[in-house]
Amino acid sequence: MPISAEQRAEIDAQRVAHHTTLRPTVPALESLLYTPFELLDHGFLRVIDYMGDDGAVVQAARVSYGRGTKKVSEDAGLIRYLMRHRHSTPFEMCEIKFHVKLPVFVARQWIRHRMANVNEYSARYSILDREFYLPTPEQVAGQSRSNRQGRADALDADTAARVLDMLRADATRCFDDYETMLDPDGIGLARELARMNLTLNTYTQWYWKTDLHNLMNFIGLRADPHAQYEIRVYADVMRDILRAWVPATADAFEQYRLGAATFSKGMLAVLRRRLAGETVAQSDSGLSKREWEEMHAALGFSAEI
Amino acid sequence: MPISAEQRAEIDAQRVAHHTTLRPTVPALESLLYTPFELLDHGFLRVIDYMGDDGAVVQAARVSYGRGTKKVSEDAGLIRYLMRHRHSTPFEMCEIKFHVKLPVFVARQWIRHRMANVNEYSARYSILDREFYLPTPEQVAGQSRSNRQGRADALDADTAARVLDMLRADATRCFDDYETMLDPDGIGLARELARMNLTLNTYTQWYWKTDLHNLMNFIGLRADPHAQYEIRVYADVMRDILRAWVPATADAFEQYRLGAATFSKGMLAVLRRRLAGETVAQSDSGLSKREWEEMHAALGFSAEI
Amino acid sequence: MPISAEQRAEIDAQRVAHHTTLRPTVPALESLLYTPFELLDHGFLRVIDYMGDDGAVVQAARVSYGRGTKKVSEDAGLIRYLMRHRHSTPFEMCEIKFHVKLPVFVARQWIRHRMANVNEYSARYSILDREFYLPTPEQVAGQSRSNRQGRADALDADTAARVLDMLRADATRCFDDYETMLDPDGIGLARELARMNLTLNTYTQWYWKTDLHNLMNFIGLRADPHAQYEIRVYADVMRDILRAWVPATADAFEQYRLGAATFSKGMLAVLRRRLAGETVAQSDSGLSKREWEEMHAALGFSAEI
Amino acid sequence: MPISAEQRAEIDAQRVAHHTTLRPTVPALESLLYTPFELLDHGFLRVIDYMGDDGAVVQAARVSYGRGTKKVSEDAGLIRYLMRHRHSTPFEMCEIKFHVKLPVFVARQWIRHRMANVNEYSARYSILDREFYLPTPEQVAGQSRSNRQGRADALDADTAARVLDMLRADATRCFDDYETMLDPDGIGLARELARMNLTLNTYTQWYWKTDLHNLMNFIGLRADPHAQYEIRVYADVMRDILRAWVPATADAFEQYRLGAATFSKGMLAVLRRRLAGETVAQSDSGLSKREWEEMHAALGFSAEI
Structure with missing residues (x-):
């Protein structure tokens, strides 16, 4: 259980401390604030704070004095335009802060997002707490x-089952020895040294804050099937969370980023020939086998078309 | 007058759109929100949005589940500790967004703050509007x-007065010609070209957002007498604004950054000798004349001590 | 003439100071080093220093002990793979430094590249020197x-000609007054104030250094026809310069970035229908008129297809 | 032994491939290039590439056409001035790239340097290789x-000895099981999963590149006794390495950063009183006990003075 009774109380x-703000x-998003989404076996992610909304994107793009919003449809159109043309700075005007509990090996990937x-x-x-990640058997x-x-x-x-037994036994033994080494009435090893005995599936936690543009970069890379x-x-x-927070931005993001595909110069040439009615085989496409497959995957076709 | 009636209405x-938030x-800071501080002859700075408070600094430093705050005095002590030891990451957990109107030559300095x-x-x-900066005579x-x-x-x-006449006349003539070149019923020059005729005291405006740590870096460098x-x-x-927003952080910032001074290895050696009762002259201090003066300035003494 | 005789001598x-290096x-790229490419009427760009080559990209991607290179064809294939899949970190391992002379209004766009x-x-x-940008008549x-x-x-x-006369006259007058205000035997105005009288086409210069990944971002955005x-x-x-420096990276960049196009989820649906033999009109494409045109432009067709 | 015979050959x-460069x-620094400094029990750090020297700092500060250097003493004076006044951008004009082998728990601290x-x-x-960090007994x-x-x-x-036995046994067992889980003829677990069983003292390696300013920030924080x-x-x-690469910068860094100390507003007030001959006790100093001790430590006195 990732959240203790005491933490739940905090x-x-x-969740009940309402304030008035301009x-x-x-x-x-307010309705999601603070509440943890439980993930993996002991992890969670929860929104701690945020700044801005779809209107803040529009306001910054227009550098306007008031909210900068016009009709909802015009605002959504502007946001789609910004997304399509990779005008990223207006999206940097919104910010979000998460509290995350995650295994160390996941944290090591995550931290590569420097912005x-x-x-x-x-x-x-x-x-640290005695908590380490064990996959479900189907993972x-x-x-x-x-x-x-x-x-x-x-x-x-x-x-x-054999794998899980090994993971559990090793993490448990390592944690037992971590505690033995730390025991102030026993060995009393420095914490900064004892921690090296923990396995990489041990849970850590952090506050992590980023802007909307970099949040989408994170989602784009990390929600990818690869x-x-x-x-x-x-x-x-x-x-x-993105959909709850900035629905117009989330729509544009799904349409022009997550659901989009980029075709190389060579792939575009193949597309042009095909749209003009020509049959093109890999052998005379100018594309490598790998690119040929990537192009078909992007089009949602099997490569044998 | 930097703000038109229409802008004032926006x-x-x-200022009256109250919301409920958790x-x-x-x-x-809410009481300052949106209202422009008028600066120079046509400029302003106003807070558009913010995220976090002193408690958010403490919460991040403690990576806690709730607000993370204890007694006010303990929180202030932790914030002072973080500031003194340049633990900057907890201060990055707060964010602020400004709308600023400023002359282009000021904008060129300002933009060097990349974070x-x-x-x-x-x-x-x-x-652009016909607005350019003219100093007051005493400036x-x-x-x-x-x-x-x-x-x-x-x-x-x-x-x-002669300087101001020149500045006014040149900026006015340049702006007149800017308008002449832009006139769609006349020359119709592209805006991206016509703008090159404007002088560097022309006002521009932007939305500018940064975190509390980088805001203090900005203030530290730009509120300096130099x-x-x-x-x-x-x-x-x-x-x-810092004092209104995060009073404990602002106190620590005044004490350990704005009001502080750094002494080099050589200056420390001189201080030690003096505190031990020795009289030290520049000639046998190991310091250059410039450093000698900088040390005394930092101590608030004239160099002739 | 952007380079004086004295500068040319430097x-x-x-250009003749050869060193031995490992x-x-x-x-x-050595053959281009230091020599200015003259640009616009008084500007230039020259390479001052560089670090790394195509092999450094490969070496970093493989985290290898030696040069990390295998056969040229394998290395080029790896670089193409990295480019296609936006694995940008190996490209960050190369660095380049330029000395650039450019008009202030160009510098203001350029500086937005924060990395x-x-x-x-x-x-x-x-x-500053008395140099300001005047476009050629065809610009x-x-x-x-x-x-x-x-x-x-x-x-x-x-x-x-009328535009150029205005630009020339205004910049000249502003510069004359700049000099008058600065004259130490006359007014003696502070330089930090006098500069505000210059027009935005005045030339400035800087040293600008970035990594290969961010250089390509710059080229991608700024070599664009828009x-x-x-x-x-x-x-x-x-x-x-990119082609001289890192030919394999430059090839991949032309193929997968400059020559590539991104299609949205909706555009991909249209492409699929067309490739399956269906005739699709804008009205039943689900695309806005603007996206419809952008899709055709990317395919190199007029929208009337 | 961190370097295998094959790696040594690479x-x-x-080390023998000499090139001519401008x-x-x-x-x-050339004499150190590529050769590993062996660190801890299996780690190393070696310089792979570099760009710039002390002259490049001076050149950028002066934005000059040639090397920008004058007399060595003037250059060193300029570098000291830049360091003392935290003009950091000229130091960003030099770059260095390392190949580092280090335990994962060290890598996790290191990666916090985002620039x-x-x-x-x-x-x-x-x-990964079967290599994990075990401290020497005195550590x-x-x-x-x-x-x-x-x-x-x-x-x-x-x-x-008991601690080392535990660390060795746990890391060995975890690595044995890592190999068992990976065995393609046995379990064949995905590498991305098996790695979670490794302990945090396992060695990893990376290429790490930064500029001279950020290198000094790293050294300033990480060479600190704390x-x-x-x-x-x-x-x-x-x-x-800094001393070999940029001796003038290294001197200034030792003098104005590593050997320097910052005194708060309150500490400065105490120093002033003392230099004026007054005896000041902690109780009437306005400083907390902790600050009082920090001030004395910075002065190299015990707090009982």
């Missing part, structure tokens, strides 16, 4: 053969 | 002799 | 009607 | 009582 206290406020602010729970200063998957950095289908139930499952679940929740 | 509309809210988000009024897309100062990039005392009244007066007036207002 | 001195070295390092000639500290263009921030065809010769001509000429030269 | 090949070259470029060896894509230290995030003296020999020993050893080597 969250509940935040700032742009998004009721759909963000982070405060992580310090294992030099504090003692215990084999190494992909086609994609060197991906996973294939789930292993059979017995093998998965992203590792264990970070994708966080990105998927962010995608839902 | 601002007034924002987010941390700062009444003292910020900006949307500027586009002179490729729109036509029409001579070139400093001691500081190659500073200004000395004000010029005499007649000379200042900063150019025309940007310093903006930084001085930000300093007041 | 550049010549750099660092990766690119002869084709770079800049040192600009200071008009607080020094006195004196009217305001575009279809694109609010673009330019249309050149104005007729007489009107262009970019203003006066910044595009700089980006076009960078594009040539 | 490094040796780089770029600024630093013989003292850098990183390519890390991917444990999704590749299989097996107890938890500090005065500093919640520091370590105290070394534990006694028997206890240290930094964890295991990252400090890397920063200490960087400090030596």
Whole structure:
């Protein structure tokens, strides 16, 4: 259980403290504020604070004195235009802050997004909780053969159970020894040293804050089917939060980023020939086999067309 | 007058639109929200939005589940500790957004602060207003002799008047020609070209957003007596806004940053000798004449001590 | 003439000072080093230093101990893969530094690229040269009607001459007064104040350094036909420099970025229908008129297909 | 042994490949290029490439056409001035790239320096080596009582041996199981999953590139006595490299940053009173006990003075 009774009480206290503000406020996001979305076996993600809304994007794009909004349809059209043409600065005018609990190996991927602010729970200063990630059996998957950095289908139930036993036993033993080494009445090892004995599936947590533009970059990369499952679940929740927070931006993002595809110069040439009625085979397409497959995947066709 | 009646009406509309929020809210900053601080002859700075408060700094430093605050005195102590030891990441958890109107030559200094988000009024897309900065006579100062990039005392009244006449006449003529070149029923020159005829004291405006840590960096550099007066007036207002927004952080900032001084290894050696009762002259201090003066200035003594 | 005899001598001195190094070295770029590409009427761009080559991209992607390179064809294939899948970090491992002379209104666009390092000639500290940009007559263009921030065809010769007369006269008068105000034996106004009288076509200069990834972002945005001509000429030269410096990366960049096009979810649906033999009109495409035109432009067809 | 015979051969090949260049070259750094400084038990840091030298700092500060250098003493004086007044942009004009092998828990601290470029060896894509950090017995230290995030003296020999046995046994077992889970003829678990079983002292490696300004920030924070020993050893080597690369900058850095101390407004008031001959006790100093001690530590006095 990721949230203790005491923590729940602190969250509940935040959920009832209403304030009056003149700032742009998004009721759909207010209703999600502070409440954790539970993820993986002990993780969560919750929105702690936010700044701005769809109107703030429009206001910045127009550098206007008031809210800058006109008719809803005109605003949505402007947002679609900005998204399509990668005018990213107006989206930087909104900001969001999350509290996240996540396994260390996921945190190591996440932190690569440099355009963000982070405060992580310090294992030099504090003692970590006995919590480590164990996949569900259906996530215990084999190494992909086609994609060197991906996973294939789930292993059979017995093998998965064997894997989970190993992961559990190793993490448990490492944590036991972590506690033994830390014990102030026993060894009393420095926390900054003892932590090196923990496994990479140990949970950590942090406050993470970024702007709307960089949030979409994160979702674009991490909600992708090629992203590792264990970070994708966080990105998927962010995608839902995006819809609650800035619906017009989220629509444009789905249409022009997540649902879009980029075709290279060579692929465009093939498309042109085909649209003109010509039959084009890979061998005379000028594309490598891999690009040929990527083009068809983007079009939603099998490569054998 | 920087704000037209129409703009004032838009601002007034924002000042009365109260919302309910669960987010941390700062009444003292709410009372300043949207209202322009008028600066220079046509400029202004106003707060458009903000996120977080002193408690958010504490919450991030403690990576806590609730507000993270304890007694006010403990929180202030933690904030002072963070400031003193340059633990800057918790201050990055607060964000503020300004709408600023400023002369182009000031904007060119300001934009050097890269850790910020900006949307500027586009002179490729729109036509600028006939507004340019003219200093007050007491700001029409001579070139400093001691500081190659500073200004000395004000010029005499007649000379200042002559300067102001030149500035006014040149900016006016340039703007007249800008309009002549733009006239769609006349020349119809492209806006992106016509703008090159404007002088650097023409006003522009932008939305500018940054986090609390980078805001303090801005104030630290730009509220400094060596900063150019025309940007310093903006930084001085930000300093007041800081006090309204995050009073504990502002206190620590005044104490450990604005009011502080850094002494080099060599200066520390001199201080040690003096505190031990020794009389030290520049000639046997190991310091250059310039450092010697800087050390005394930091101590608030004249160098002749 | 942008380069004085004295400056030319300094550049010549750099061109003959050969050193021995163990660092990766690119002869084709060495042959361009220090020599200015002259741009516009007084501007230039020259490469001052660089770090890395195509091999450094490959080396970083493979995190290898030696050069990391295999066969040239394999390396080029890896670079194309990285470019296609927007794995940008290996490209950040190369760095380039330029010395650029450019009009202030171009500098104001350029500086928006924040992921770079800049040192600009200071008009607080020094006195600027009497040099301002005047377009060639064929660049004196009217305001575009279809694109609010673009330019249309050149104005007729007489009107262009009238524009150039105005630009020249205003810049000259402003510069004359700048000098009058600065004169230490006359008014002696502070440099930081006098500069505000200059027009936005005055030339400035800076050292500008960025990594290969951000260089390509710059070229992608600024070599685009929608970019203003006066910044595009700089980006076009960078594009040539890119080819000399990192030929495999430049090839991939042309293929997968500059020559590529992104289609939205809705456009992909239209493409699929067409490739399946269906005739699709804008009215039943689900696309707005604007997107319809953008799709056809990307395909190189007129929208009437 | 961190470097295999094959890797050594690759490094040796780089050490003999001399090229001719027109770029600024630093013989003292060339002599260190590519050769690993061995650190901890399996780690290393080596310089892979660099750009610029002390002259490049001066050149950028002066925005000059040639090397920009005058007499060596004037250049050093300018560099000291820039350092003292925190004019950081000229230092951003130099760049350095390292190849580093380091334990994961050190990498997690290191990556917090965001103004850098990183390519890390991917444990999704590749299989890690069986190498994990074990401290030397004298580094097996107890938890500090005065500093919640520091370590105290070394534990006694028997206890240290017990700690090392636990660390070794746990890391070994975790690595054994990692290999068992990965075995393509056995379980065949996906690499991206198997890695979660490794302990935080496992070694990883990366290419890490930053500019001279941010390198000094890194050294300033991580060569500090309060930094964890295991990252400090890397920063200490960087400090030596700094001296070889940019001796004038390194001198100024030691004098005005590493050897300097900052005194708060309140501390300055105490210094002034003391220099004027007054005896000041903590009780009437206006400083907290902690600040009182910090002030004395900075002055190199015990607090009882």
